Amino acid sequence: MGELTPGDQAQRAVLIEAFAAGPMQGNGAAVVELSQAARSEWMQALAGSLQQSETAFLWRNSDGQWCLRWFTPTCEVPLCGHATLASTLALQRWGLMKPGQELVLASRSGGLRVCVDPSTAGAASLTLPSEPLVAEPCPSYLAAILNAEAQGYWTSTLGYRVVLIGEDQSLETLAGVSERLQGPDRQGLVVMQALPADRPQRLLGQPCDYKLRFFAPGLGIDEDPVTGSAHALVAPWWAQQLGKTTLHGWQPSRRSGGMRCEVLQGLQVQLSGTGHVLWEGQIEAGAPGHDPGGWDVCRVSAA
The missing domain is CATH 3.10.310.10 (Diaminopimelate Epimerase; Chain A, domain 1)
Incomplete structure (x- = not known):
């Protein structure tokens, strides 16, 4: 592992295999915790290096609400279920969310309600918007x-x-x-x-x-x-x-x-599943920078 240079920051990260019945199954998502909204170019480059279906980035805005964005190896996407499940389990693993606690994560698709299952280890639920076919x-x-x-x-x-x-x-x-x-x-x-x-x-x-x-x-x-x-x-x-x-x-x-x-009213669907941690550590990929307009892409209201 190389030494950090001045201006670099290590980002806490975990890779969780989501919606998996057991280890080495399901859909891998890297979850990276940020201290503030980062430059999109940095997040996209990191997602390209990690080569997961999606890499999720979490940070708190000035109101203390958790914000969430998702990137594939080549582009940002407006909605991702498995990386939201992984983000929920990551927050619990880092001691930032308690079992049974419900949070609303702000995203480009509106507020997404998430909850860690208090009765089943490694299980969580999230509510996503649906669309008419x-x-x-x-x-x-x-x-x-x-x-x-x-x-x-x-x-x-x-x-x-x-x-x-x-x-x-x-x-x-x-x-x-x-x-x-x-x-x-x-x-x-x-x-x-x-x-x-x-x-x-x-x-x-x-x-x-x-x-x-x-x-x-x-x-x-x-x-x-x-x-x-x-x-x-x-x-x-x-x-x-x-x-x-x-x-x-x-x-x-x-x-x-x-x-x-579970199909809810108002074109909402609650998804429940389990996830398994594959690795945990920190990302040393240079300073992510700060995007003062990064919050503008998200909406705070709960879906």
């Missing part, structure tokens, strides 16, 4: 990529596209999807499927209701292992189809995982 004709090229005809195709203001395939198709064996996506589908394509009753997948002691995979090469993520924002987007649709408000979604990626989804 708008049905559209499915692009013809997708059938060849998915080896199946789509049973439905939707767009959303979140920027994600959603496609439904039949239960007789193999979601798990899909390969080479990202490199063949075209146009807006590259910004985030959710491929989802009902979970057949004769092949149950259990999560948190309950059978799962649906499964999905998520591809976003346009965001610098060929495939995201477990995607909270994607589950928050599609959970209301599954709730309507299945006639229930609480569901369990599974993501059969190479690093599989899942979450409990």
Whole structure:
């Protein structure tokens, strides 16, 4: 480890595998604690070095409220579920949040309510905004990529596209999807499927209701292992189809995982899951600088 030069600052950091059933599973997110709003260029460069699906940055504003931003290796994103879960568990690990305590983290997507589960170690919940799905004709090229005809195709203001395939198709064996996506589908394509009753997948002691995979090469993520924002987007649709408000979604990626989804009023979805710490230490990557306008991108009001 090199010595810090004048003006450098070491940033506390932890990598948490979120929405994971156990170690070496789920979706890794680095969480970095800042003393103040940092320059976007510095955060983006660090996220590129850490090479996680998302790196989350936390700091307190002048009112004492925690602020949160997320960066993939190539760009900033407006919403990220797994890195929000990881941030919640990081705050608890650092003694900045108590089990059972509820906080509102300010973000570009508004205030996000989070809570550490007081009864289950390494578990937390977060509430994300959802968006209506708008049905559209499915692009013809997708059938060849998915080896199946789509049973439905939707767009959303979140920027994600959603496609439904039949239960007789193999979601798990899909390969080479990202490199063949075209146009807006590259910004985030959710491929989802009902979970057949004769092949149950259990999560948190309950059978799962649906499964999905998520591809976003346009965001610098060929495939995201477990995607909270994607589950928050599609959970209301599954709730309507299945006639229930609480569901369990599974993501059969190479690093599989899942979450409990409770559909709330006002297009809100509470996601619950567990996380596991992979490493903890400090980042010595030069002075992050201060962005006096960095707070302007966030909204303080609770969603």
